[in-house]
Amino acid sequence: MAFVNANYLKLKAGYLFPEIARRVNQFLQSHPDVPLIRLGIGDVTEPLPAACRQAMIQAVEEMGDRATFKGYGPEQGYPWLREKIAAHDFQARGCDIDASEIFISDGSKCDTGNILDIFGDGNRIAVTDPVYPVYVDTNVMAGHTGEANERGEYAGLVYLPLTAENHFTATLPSEPVDLIYLCFPNNPTGAVATREHLQAWVDYARAHNAIIFFDAAYEAFITDPAIPHSIYEIPGARECAIEFRSFSKNAGFTGTRCAFTVVPKGLKGQTPSGEAVELWSLWQRRQSTKFNGVSYIVQRGAEAVYSEAGQAQVRELVAFYMENARLIREKLTQAGFAVYGGVNAPYVWLKTPQGTGSWDFFDKLLHTCYVVGTPGAGFGAAGEGYLRLSAFNSRENVVEAMNRVVAAFG
């Protein structure tokens, strides 16, 4: 009989969002007519920018003419998209990133999982707590951990707590690590990393020859001009960091699917025998062999994000969600909650009252206000006692949800 990857059996059965769906469905069965408002999962709700739609319709039409039909594209993405990303998202911010270092993909979830393909066993891996579960689960699946304990922590991972005490910015590890996952603006806490904090991480990584996986999926929501959008704004980051970006949240591409990963040339890891190997070449080979590029149509839609009209539409979209976030913060504060995030990120991280457990507060919010949040404990042990609310919804729903919260808790 064929051997399976038994590491999968270490994964905890209930992924966060299926468990939320189960509780919500159970509640709806006994209360079928309640006007439920979902501020749980971080999915966008507003229409795709017109510039992107127009570009995609034109691309579909090109597919109808033999002269402009597109078959296989480059696995790494079309040069016209890579060049616009490099120029606009990096060079315009003073980051020394070339188009050849941009790898277009169908999602940051895929990329943050797949990146482990080019890394070996034996690395010491650090994640924050709370954390986007994909970072942890993909390491479990790759055999980089032991079993989970009763708090859901996997043996072999180094957990860096994000707490109110450290302003939800991970403290440098006290033990040496080789791979470090950082996500800023942070999912789920909504915290951001200052230039000084990122510089400390880059300095740590260079001193320890570690690699930082920097997930900047939410960079578009940064409103404070002092906060870096890319880790490559930090001197030395080319020597220690891979960055993940997405069109999901800025341009509403969660259902359209386009993202990219930046792997600087010259960035290196080593073989067990100590030979230095360039990661760019490995990722280039990985993508050429196990990926066939993003749909031409979708890449044209992503390219339109960088047009003048696209830029204006994306700014408007981001501003819309950020006004939701502001409203959520304001009303939660009015209701007496301690709240974090929501200023440079579309997530508000609220402290549950009087030490209520995350899941208990989730249930209370569901049953009392008909509002769905995401229990902080679902993102890791240090998320216990918190709940995440997302700004991705209509204004009307956000206002109504917050009115209910104020009425129930204020």
Added chain:
Amino acid sequence: MAFVNANYLKLKAGYLFPEIARRVNQFLQSHPDVPLIRLGIGDVTEPLPAACRQAMIQAVEEMGDRATFKGYGPEQGYPWLREKIAAHDFQARGCDIDASEIFISDGSKCDTGNILDIFGDGNRIAVTDPVYPVYVDTNVMAGHTGEANERGEYAGLVYLPLTAENHFTATLPSEPVDLIYLCFPNNPTGAVATREHLQAWVDYARAHNAIIFFDAAYEAFITDPAIPHSIYEIPGARECAIEFRSFSKNAGFTGTRCAFTVVPKGLKGQTPSGEAVELWSLWQRRQSTKFNGVSYIVQRGAEAVYSEAGQAQVRELVAFYMENARLIREKLTQAGFAVYGGVNAPYVWLKTPQGTGSWDFFDKLLHTCYVVGTPGAGFGAAGEGYLRLSAFNSRENVVEAMNRVVAAFG
């Protein structure tokens, strides 16, 4: 320093198609004005079916309205697409396959690589020779092989030669194997597997508790009604086979990107300690964790393949390429070549004359006829002495290319 996956260093530097591109470019530099005709890479050339384009344009427009906007879809694909595939491609052929067993993806290249994620180490792996290089390279990258020898064969893999003597249908292995890659209609030889041949493989797999990875990307090109389109037409295949399918070649989706994998419920592998584990659950978890679904727009395009208009348009597209294949066979035969394939597959596999090496004949065809083929040796040691010609081109180009071949060799 972080450890890399050193298995990548075992990969041979020159992947087949880059080497072809290098030789073609070198030739074009010294002969910039030759009317080159490319019958090398297996990429489609004709417009996307109108039904697919219409459906995609409508889907883009839905994205512009909050009421019909689509965010994250199910990672496994939308039920309406999975149900149409199950009904049309499987149930209509008598295959007992349910929609829940269909996993929509962005490509068969990705799927045939990613499937290894759910399998462990220690499996004995069989591939045909010649073979689609991705099967081999992804096993090398996963650490399932040793180094390559001078013939390009990796230690630890079991190679099953496809030769004129065995009618290009793999002979059952003489040693026990656990994972078996089969591709029929075959890339590159254009051969097909009869019902009896597939039954022998299913019987072998069940007797040895092996899993067959059945790549049916070219099933639409089968013209002989006696040839199975799916391995699930064979009794017992649900207990031993995973099937890969694609919209790339039937509907011209190579640049649009949609495919699917069939994992029957109840199909099992084992842990090192001998516990049986269902593969469907592992693949479901793998896709939920490391993938975020195919673009809604593209899935609507794929769904349109199953409309009445879509079916007629796909039939016309396939018939167009198969007439190209017929012409290639006819003219090559007229020119005195021994030819295989091209009847139930879009590839013609020609024996090079007088024992000429694959690459030498590739060069001769390029320099004499300005026609680009694919050297058989690029697909494996047993492909030496063969060359693949693809039927994916305009009628005009195919006719012109064949006239040149007849003039040069006839």
